[in-house]
Amino acid sequence: MEQRAAYLDRLIDVSAGDTGVAQALGGHREWRVRHRDDGIPALGRNQESRAPAQATGYEAFTACMGPRTLRRRLQSGENLYRSGDSLKSFYAVRSGCFKSLIADAEGREQVSGFFMGGDVLGTDGLATGRYASSAIALEDSTVDVVHCTTVERAAREHPVLQRRLLALVASETLKANGTLMLLGSLRARERLAAFLLNLSQRLRQNGESASDLRLRMTRDEIGSYLGLQIETVSRLFSAFRAQGLIDVHKKDVCILDFRGLEKVLRVRGRRQA
Amino acid sequence: MEQRAAYLDRLIDVSAGDTGVAQALGGHREWRVRHRDDGIPALGRNQESRAPAQATGYEAFTACMGPRTLRRRLQSGENLYRSGDSLKSFYAVRSGCFKSLIADAEGREQVSGFFMGGDVLGTDGLATGRYASSAIALEDSTVDVVHCTTVERAAREHPVLQRRLLALVASETLKANGTLMLLGSLRARERLAAFLLNLSQRLRQNGESASDLRLRMTRDEIGSYLGLQIETVSRLFSAFRAQGLIDVHKKDVCILDFRGLEKVLRVRGRRQA
């Protein structure tokens, strides 16, 4: 499941004329890129499917990486980092899947996100210099490790990278806000529908099937993420199957009716505002 | 309610030796500062009460501001910016109070946060170049306007500022994650208790009373933020009063029993994990 490696072949042309933060950050503008010839093998597909407006800033990291990028393999269940560890590196998920956990003062834990190929982990450590969440592999996984001083240096030297970095960090807020919306104003069935559609979309962006998903997380973890009990999640899976929206066998989910799932989101919102 | 102006008199000494991102970002290190003598009047108290570890990065902005900083006044209900507007500036709240609104594809809106003196608004625009949320004044308010090119330039020239900026943007994620925790694993009474305690703490950091709060937002807005109906919020206020935890008269809340409120958070969490 090696993916997104096409970005390794790219380096943003830092000599591009740049004047305003807003313009450059938008990603709406075409970046002038040049081929990178530093010995990094061109793994993976050469897909251009990822929409620029949706870019997570992954490129900003791969662009910083030297020819001998540190790579780390993790087994399922292994911690990539723990909440409270001091920030040393950022991690670009290369293969596999992670969950991030946050905890409150009383020790309650909650899944705050799932990270798959192309996602970047660790940026929340920038706020205080210590990671605010823990990242745990949900299956055997690989990450590219980028030391934060490397990023720091690259960002300082190349304004464009600085912007990409800021965009990346800010996009974490956006993601969190999306989840916030999920928890704050959707009911259980809407949350699960949104979750499945989101997952499907991200897999498609990674060049995988949008309809046949293999869930890497347990029902419990889905429930924690969606603010629901495990039984509720299970019941909803069954209900969706009964309605012909999906097909489920344990962790294998097949989306049969995209329109129907989207309709779950449209029909009957909790608050009418 | 002019506050936090003490920061205007400070400018981070950019010549300070800086080597690692982690160290500098933490805010745990003492910053070498020098007095700024550029004609900015020293308004407000000279309080040093804000804990360094809690710093939101407000200083990073005030430090970028030139002697003739643009200031903007807003009336209650006025939009500071709207979701979709292209990012032009960041805003440091000087006086007053704001709410931020996010909306999903179906048009459902939700309050995603409240911003008071010392908070910075607009950073979520960094992700795409357009604000992802709307900011609306809850009372007559004043903000310092910092054009993003100004910040960009300052960050590029002064590595320390760059870090502070990154820390600020990342801290938005932390805030959102906190809210996420609230919505995902706390029950209604716990959410309101957490909300009140958080508000109290922030007011204290601004040098205001920690026990006598004047809520700037309506029950509806609190409900939207906490993922609750307005009636539930109202009932909980009444319940807290009946228990002697607080005193409420409309928007005036007096916290009578901090220990009791904190106990609401400790006792009986929803999930035992």
Added chain:
DNA sequence: CGATACTTTGAAGTATCTCAATCCTTGTGG
């Protein structure tokens, strides 16, 4: 002073949780 917006309280409904039992899958050791 009436209109409007916000708040409070009650009563009934229901979505979701909680408790409990069963089932399935996988791995382990006899």
Added chain:
DNA sequence: CCACAAGGATTGAGATACTTCAAAGTATCG
């Protein structure tokens, strides 16, 4: 190969926290 344990998933039945609907109270403002 089978028995058994352990972790996860499913399903049912009852409890309840929160919503929804409804009505009335109270500020605020032109």
